[in-house]
Amino acid sequence: MIVEQVWTGNSYRNFNYLVACAETGEALAIDPLDFKKCLAVADERGWNITQILNTHEHSDHIGGNKGVVNATGATIIAHKDAGNRIPNMSRGVSAGDVIKVGKTVELECLDTPGHTMCHICLLSRTDQPGLFSGDTLFNAGAGNCHNGGHPEELYETFVTQLETLGEDTLIYPGHDYLVNNLEFTLDRESDNAVAQQMLETYRGQDPDDALVTTLAQEREMNTFFRLSSPSVIAKLVEEHPELGDSPDPKAVFLKLRELRNSW
Numbered sequence: 001m002i003v004e005q006v007w008t009g010n011s012y013r014n015f016n017y018l019v020a021c022a023e024t025g026e027a028l029a030i031d032p033l034d035f036k037k038c039l040a041v042a043d044e045r046g047w048n049i050t051q052i053l054n055t056h057e058h059s060d061h062i063g064g065n066k067g068v069v070n071a072t073g074a075t076i077i078a079h080k081d082a083g084n085r086i087p088n089m090s091r092g093v094s095a096g097d098v099i100k101v102g103k104t105v106e107l108e109c110l111d112t113p114g115h116t117m118c119h120i121c122l123l124s125r126t127d128q129p130g131l132f133s134g135d136t137l138f139n140a141g142a143g144n145c146h147n148g149g150h151p152e153e154l155y156e157t158f159v160t161q162l163e164t165l166g167e168d169t170l171i172y173p174g175h176d177y178l179v180n181n182l183e184f185t186l187d188r189e190s191d192n193a194v195a196q197q198m199l200e201t202y203r204g205q206d207p208d209d210a211l212v213t214t215l216a217q218e219r220e221m222n223t224f225f226r227l228s229s230p231s232v233i234a235k236l237v238e239e240h241p242e243l244g245d246s247p248d249p250k251a252v253f254l255k256l257r258e259l260r261n262s263w
């Protein structure tokens, strides 16, 4: 499996992806908003884009479908319930379905509601797994829920699915929000040395050559994985006494998600 992270350079800071089979040169385009860039990268590498996967229905994820389809005839895959929101979708997928790319690449579909209720993450079946996490999980952050999502569902997705992935899973999110998210982490947990160090190292990073984190790293510096951190809880309880002295992880997650919206 070859992964090409395509930085769009737009104001929403979208990342698009090409996932290719090294043997056949067939490629899957994930959320190819900047379809010209995606087509140019495929061209350069000698790849054929045969399929598109939309992680979810938002326009900054599906807006490049037409351009890719016109140029390549690729088919469009998305969550089974996204059909009325994504034009010309030809395959609807559910949890456990597998998307094959060429002869060597297999990507398992995870049904990950929360950011929207039709959100798919892809997990590669490779020695070191890769998670294409769309707007569910960002580097050092979590997706918002104010355009068709639900925070409770996002919490469930985090604890029942993302938390259970292997520590060495590589995280490929739909946007580059690393710096902003690390700043939020430090706002909530000022003694988080890992987040502090990472912010210093990557504050001025070139998104064309962005840091790819692992789940192990996320656990150390992503507030939404740090629901039992004593400093996260202490600050939250001090500011929001209505949470009680020892709020459960779900209450912590929901309050953090709410605070992130207005931060």
Ligand SMILES: [Zn+2]
Binding pocket: 056, 058, 061, 115, 135
């Ligand atoms: Zn979105």
